[in-house]
Amino acid sequence: MTKIIIYFLQSLLVYSFFLIGRILGINISRKIFSNLFILIGPLFRSQKILDKNLNIFSSNISLTDKIKIRDNMWKNYGKTFIEYVFLDYFKKNNAHIIIKGKKNLVQINQDNKPVIFISGHFANFELMSMEITKQNISLATIYRPLNNFFLNPFMEFLRRKYVCANQIKKGVSGVREAIEYLKKKHSIALMIDQRVSEGERALFFNKAALTTTLPAQLSVKYNLDIIPVYIERIEDDKFLIEFQKAIKPKKFSNKMELTQNLNSILEKMIEKNPGQWIWTHNRWK
Numbered sequence: 001m002t003k004i005i006i007y008f009l010q011s012l013l014v015y016s017f018f019l020i021g022r023i024l025g026i027n028i029s030r031k032i033f034s035n036l037f038i039l040i041g042p043l044f045r046s047q048k049i050l051d052k053n054l055n056i057f058s059s060n061i062s063l064t065d066k067i068k069i070r071d072n073m074w075k076n077y078g079k080t081f082i083e084y085v086f087l088d089y090f091k092k093n094n095a096h097i098i099i100k101g102k103k104n105l106v107q108i109n110q111d112n113k114p115v116i117f118i119s120g121h122f123a124n125f126e127l128m129s130m131e132i133t134k135q136n137i138s139l140a141t142i143y144r145p146l147n148n149f150f151l152n153p154f155m156e157f158l159r160r161k162y163v164c165a166n167q168i169k170k171g172v173s174g175v176r177e178a179i180e181y182l183k184k185k186h187s188i189a190l191m192i193d194q195r196v197s198e199g200e201r202a203l204f205f206n207k208a209a210l211t212t213t214l215p216a217q218l219s220v221k222y223n224l225d226i227i228p229v230y231i232e233r234i235e236d237d238k239f240l241i242e243f244q245k246a247i248k249p250k251k252f253s254n255k256m257e258l259t260q261n262l263n264s265i266l267e268k269m270i271e272k273n274p275g276q277w278i279w280t281h282n283r284w285k
Contacts, residue, residue, distance in 0.1 A: 011150035021082040026089065029082045030237060037078030038071055045280035053279045056207050057270070072275025076233060080124045084155070087162035090130060097131060098234070101243035104227060105135045114138075114182050115225045115246065116215050120193030120266050121278045123233040129164040129189045131241055140166035140181040142174060142190040142214075164189070170196075175214065182222060189229075190215065193266055195283050200256065204263045209284050211263060216255035223249060226262070230269045233276055 021029035054066050083090070090096065099105075108115055117139075119128050129141045141164040146152040160167055166181065168174045168188075178188050192212050199210040219226050225246035232240045244265075252258040270277045 007148045007150050010148055014151055015154075017082070018085045022085045026083070026086045027237075029086075030079045033078035033082040034075040035078070037074040037081065041074040041077060041280075046282075049282050050279045053281075053283060056205050056284055057274065057279075069275045069279070073277070073279055076123060076276050077278070079233070079237065080126075083124055084126075084158055087126065087130070087158055090127060091162045094134075096238050097127070098238060098240045099131065099243070100240060101245075102135075104243045104246065105132070105137065107246075108137055108187070108227075109135070112185065113224075114185050114187040115227050116219055117187060117189040117227050117229050117243075118192050118215050118262060119189075119229040119231065120191055120269060121281075122269065122273075123231045123239055123276050125191065125231060126159070126163050127239055127241065128229050128231055130162065132187070132189060133164055138184075138186040139164055140168050140178065140186045140188055142168045142170050142178060142188065144170050144194075178214075178218070182218065182224070188218065192262060193277075193283070194281050195285055200259070202256065202260050202263050204283065205267055207284055209263075211259055213255050213259050215262060216249075216252075216258040219247075219249040219258065220252075220255055225249075226258075228262070228265045228269075230272070232273055 017033070021033065024032070050070060051066070054061055054069060058065075117128065117132060119125065129139060132139050141159070143159065146155055156167065166186065168177045168181070181188065190212075192215060195210045196212045197210065199212045201208040202211040203209075204211065215226055218224060225248060227246055228244040230240075230242040230244065232242075234240050247258075247261070249258060252261065
């Protein structure tokens with residue numbers, strides 16, 4: 001009963017913030033919520049986990065750098081949060097996006113063969129799937145539902161309407177659903193930077209972490225290319241989305257070798273701009 005009350009109160013707060021943001025407009029809302037999240041973020045997320053994660057990221061990181069990364073993370077978190085109520089704007093417009101590696105997307109359409117897009121929770125991570133669908137690539141996205149059942153239906157509605165119509169809930173049934181989409185020549189997009197209980201241990205910043213092997217399994221079994229995608233919030237709150245060179249499964253001897261390679265790619269992405277990755281997730285639990 002206590003959890004239900006907490007979820008209900010959280011949802012009221014979030015819906016109130018969304019309403020205020022929509023009224024104020026995207027630019028003012030970004031300024032307000034980026035600063036607000038620096039203040040309220042630590043009330044909802046463990047600073048102990050954040051500190052532990054940053055020490056794993058760099059054993060000799062200075063306190064000054066920790067504070068800078070932490071504050072930039074919360075600023076980006078606040079902007080990304082309020083941008084959910086402006087996904088319709090992102091869907092209709094392209095001025096906010098700079099795409100690098102567009103030739104790789106053109107090649108996918110020419111080959112008429114599905115691929116697996118992988119990324120992490122960088123900048124506004126929802127834009128990855130949105131921009132892929134804008135390029136007329138048939139896509140299904142794997143996602144993790146929110147624990148808060150008062151909020152989750154609305155978030156799912158936003159994702160289906162503006163990000164990607166084909167949403168796959170993670171889990172055993174989700175894997176079967178993903179395979180069915182692949183058979184229908186739909187590419188699959190998923191985030192691979194969070195801990196999964198059903199995963200296998202692979203090194204991530206030189207420390208073993210439970211890691212999803214799903215991209216590697218699907219890639220090896222169905223001979224599918226993997227396209228790493230990097231997203232960064234740049235000047236004037238525009239976004240750089242880089243669709244990197246395809247990874248060929250035949251270059252790897254097994255799924256774990258490929259999974260480790262994907263972790264290494266994620267590490268390089270995080271190192272580019274560590275303040276835009278979500279450090280509050282208990283990645284090395």
